[in-house]
Amino acid sequence: MATASAGWEFELAGGHPALDLVNTVAWRLDPARTVDRISGFSSLARWSAAAGLIAPDVETDLLQQAAARPDRAQEALREARAIREAVHGVAGAVADGREPGEHHLNTVHRMLARAIGRAEIASVVPWRWTLRPRAPADLPWAIALAAGRLFQEEDLTRLRRCHDAGCGWLFLDRSRNGSRRWCSSADCGNRARARRHYERHRTS
Secondary structure, eight states: EOOOOTTTOOOOOOOSHHHHTTEEEEEETTTTEESSSSSSSHHHHHHHHTSSOHHHHHHHHHHHHHOOOOOHHHHHHHHHHHHHHHHHHHHHHHHHHOOOHHHHHHHHHHHHHHHHHHHHEEEEEEEEEEEEOGGGGGHHHHHHHHHHHHHHHHGGOOOOOOOOOOTTEEEEOOOOOOOOSSSSSIIIIIHHHHHHHHHHHHHH
C-alpha cells in the first residue's frame, strides 16, 4: 500500500470521525491505486485535529512529544491503524449487508474496553466517556471511543459504501430518502456521470 505525502488535505465525507478514519485509505477496493493517507504519526495527529478529536494546541503538543519519543509515536500509529482496520471490517460488513467477522468484532471490543479504562465520564444522560489525549499513546484510545460512539449511537441502517467500484469509502447516508450513492457527488459521482456520458456517445 502506498502512503500519501504529508501535505495531503483530509476529506471528511463519512459523516462520523470513525468513518473518516476508515476513509484515510483511498481506493481501498483497487489494489493498484490504494493509498494510505496516514503516512506517519504527524499525519495521524493532523487528521485527528481535522476530524475534531483534538484541538490544534493538543496537536502541536503531541507532535513535540512524538519528536522526542518516536518509538512511542510509532506504537500509537500502529494501534490507530489496527483500530481503523477493525472498524472498517465491522462497518464495511454492515454496509455490504454481511455479518461482521469475529476477528474484527473482537478487536473493536477489546480496543473499546481498553479505551474506556483510560477515559473519564463526560455525561450520565446520555452516558458518555471522554478522553483528552495528553501523550501520543492516548490518541488511539480517543479514536477507539469515537468508534464506540459510531456503533452505539448512530443508525447503522444508514451506513453505505460508495458505489464506485474501486473507492470503498464508507459514509452515513443522512439524506431524507436514503438515496445517497457516492462518497462525494463532485468526485466519484462526477466520474460515474462522465463514464455514462462517454458510453452513451460511444455506442451511438
